[in-house]
Amino acid sequence: MNESKWTWIILDSWTMTQRTLKHIFRNIESLMMSIGLPIALMLMFVYIFGGAIDTGTSYINYVVPGVIVTCVAFGSSLVAVEVADDMTGGLFERFRTMPILPSALLAGHVIGGMARNGLATAITILVAVIIGFRPTAGLLEWLGVVGILALFMFAASWLFVLFGLIVKSVESANAITFPMLFLPYLSSAFVPTETMPKWLHTFAENQPMTPFIESLRSLLTGTPLHNNVWITIIWFIGLLIFSIIGATIVFNRKKKR
Numbered sequence: 001m002n003e004s005k006w007t008w009i010i011l012d013s014w015t016m017t018q019r020t021l022k023h024i025f026r027n028i029e030s031l032m033m034s035i036g037l038p039i040a041l042m043l044m045f046v047y048i049f050g051g052a053i054d055t056g057t058s059y060i061n062y063v064v065p066g067v068i069v070t071c072v073a074f075g076s077s078l079v080a081v082e083v084a085d086d087m088t089g090g091l092f093e094r095f096r097t098m099p100i101l102p103s104a105l106l107a108g109h110v111i112g113g114m115a116r117n118g119l120a121t122a123i124t125i126l127v128a129v130i131i132g133f134r135p136t137a138g139l140l141e142w143l144g145v146v147g148i149l150a151l152f153m154f155a156a157s158w159l160f161v162l163f164g165l166i167v168k169s170v171e172s173a174n175a176i177t178f179p180m181l182f183l184p185y186l187s188s189a190f191v192p193t194e195t196m197p198k199w200l201h202t203f204a205e206n207q208p209m210t211p212f213i214e215s216l217r218s219l220l221t222g223t224p225l226h227n228n229v230w231i232t233i234i235w236f237i238g239l240l241i242f243s244i245i246g247a248t249i250v251f252n253r254k255k256k257r
Contacts, residue, residue: 149216
């Protein structure tokens with residue numbers, strides 16, 4: 001691929017990213033939901049349920065990594081709705097008649113969604129600190145947190161792009177994202193997996209959200225890291241490869257119609 005082709009891809013992707021960001025910040029309700037939902041969830045668990053849950057440490061320090069993951073998962077799921085809206089609303093057909101790379105539309109959704117997610121996550125962490133969250137992470141640990149969060153945002157955004165391409169309506173896009181949003185609740189996000197029934201404990205220990213949350217918890221609060229980071233990276237690189245390949249196949253089929 002020559003240099004001019006790469007320049008075309010970058011410029012078109014940036015144009016579509018700007019479009020996505022404008023839509024995000026115009027849709028105040030959706031933006032407030034992506035910020036307000038995890039904060040409300042955190043306040044509920046800390047102030048209502050926190051006193052009844054024994055984690056062996058400060059509950060707010062325990063629960064914040066799970067809230068961060070829930071925040072990122074919800075923010076990423078909005079990408080599916082936005083892609084479905086573009087694909088079913090005729091926007092893709094209009095772009096096909098313009099000198100714009102169709103794939104730049106998907107890249108714009110991914111990058112714009114990650115920007116929204118980054119903002120929501122930063123605000124959630126700030127509120128957590130205000131109400132008592134005390135991370136012990138140094139610079140390297142914070143870089144690790146940012147790195148695995150960015151990997152998850154990128155992989156999850158592409159997965160939800162795939163979902164948005166598959167469905168035939170915006171309502172279906174909302175429905176298809178639900179199982180992914182439910183996974184953090186079936187992990188160590190809010191309670192130790194040891195307290196779960198055996199069948200649920202087995203599932204929780206072997207799904208990707210648990211090592212991801214434990215990695216964040218270890219990096220932020222100094223609990224033993226074990227192999228959780230490597231397991232997390234393997235899970236999310238696999239998810240990213242699957243999602244990009246799947247989205248590319250579905251998108252190319254739609255282009256030929």
